[in-house]
Amino acid sequence: KLYAAGPGLVKPSGTLSLSCSVSEGSLIHNKWWTWVRQSPGKGLEWIGEIYYEGSANYNPSLKSRVTMSIDESKKQFFLNLMSVTSADTAVYYCTTKSGSYYNWFDIWGQGIQVTVAS
Amino acid sequence: DIQMTQSPSSLSASVGDRVTISCRPSQYVGKYLNWYQQKPGQAPRLLVLGSSTLQNGVPSRFSGSGSGTDFTLVITTLQVEDFATYYCQQSYRTPFTFGPGTKVDV
Numbered sequence: 001k002l003y004a005a006g007p008g009l010v011k012p013s014g015t016l017s018l019s020c021s022v023s024e025g026s027l028i029h030n031k032w033w034t035w036v037r038q039s040p041g042k043g044l045e046w047i048g049e050i051y052y053e054g055s056a057n058y059n060p061s062l063k064s065r066v067t068m069s070i071d072e073s074k075k076q077f078f079l080n081l082m083s084v085t086s087a088d089t090a091v092y093y094c095t096t097k098s099g100s101y102y103n104w105f106d107i108w109g110q111g112i113q114v115t116v117a118s
Numbered sequence: 119d120i121q122m123t124q125s126p127s128s129l130s131a132s133v134g135d136r137v138t139i140s141c142r143p144s145q146y147v148g149k150y151l152n153w154y155q156q157k158p159g160q161a162p163r164l165l166v167l168g169s170s171t172l173q174n175g176v177p178s179r180f181s182g183s184g185s186g187t188d189f190t191l192v193i194t195t196l197q198v199e200d201f202a203t204y205y206c207q208q209s210y211r212t213p214f215t216f217g218p219g220t221k222v223d224v
Binding site: 043044045046057059060061093095097099101102103104105106108109110111 | 119149150152154160161162163164167168171173205207209212213214215216217218219
């Protein structure tokens with residue numbers, strides 16, 4: 001299982017920082033760890049993914065502001081989104097991408113509501 | 119980016135009905151197409167992967183089909199617990215993209 005955590009309120013122009021913990025007994029390696037967000041205006045949006053060894057792919061629409069990282073020893077991965085605006089207000093989900101030929105998102109965290117407001 | 123369209127955007131149905139939802143990517147995606155179900159306050163749940171393979175534990179009343187740019191999710195006999203919003207998602211190319219959703223309600 002996955003559990004997302006972080007502040008629910010971020011000030012405009014600030015940095016949104018979230019963590020996702022992978023439950024005990026789960027292996028963190030050989031998987032892509034992913035962030036997806038959902039807002040009323042934009043629906044479900046793939047933010048990006050990070051591999052256990054640190055390689056990452058980001059959505060070009062957010063690439064200039066996003067950084068993902070991973071701590072294999074703590075079984076956690078992280079999302080940093082800089083220079084946030086109200087458009088970044090959304091429910092943020094962490095999820096895993098599985099599959100070696102086809103890919104899919106099969107394990108999801110509970111989601112965390114993040115509001116950007118002063 | 120590959121744009122995803124779904125139709126209808128919403129539909130009203132009754133228990134026992136057959137429901138069909140369409141998904142059309144703006145570009146060819148082969149069979150790299152997944153379907154998710156989402157209920158209010160919950161994360162999306164994977165139903166179908168690779169266009170037609172049911173995820174473990176998903177009831178057989180759900181089925182997916184299609185390839186290229188034309189996909190369909192069918193619920194053969196709608197149950198109470200199936201009232202939800204359904205999303206398609208392409209995994210053919212990054213950025214992975216989702217459809218806008220189809221809300222199935224009473």
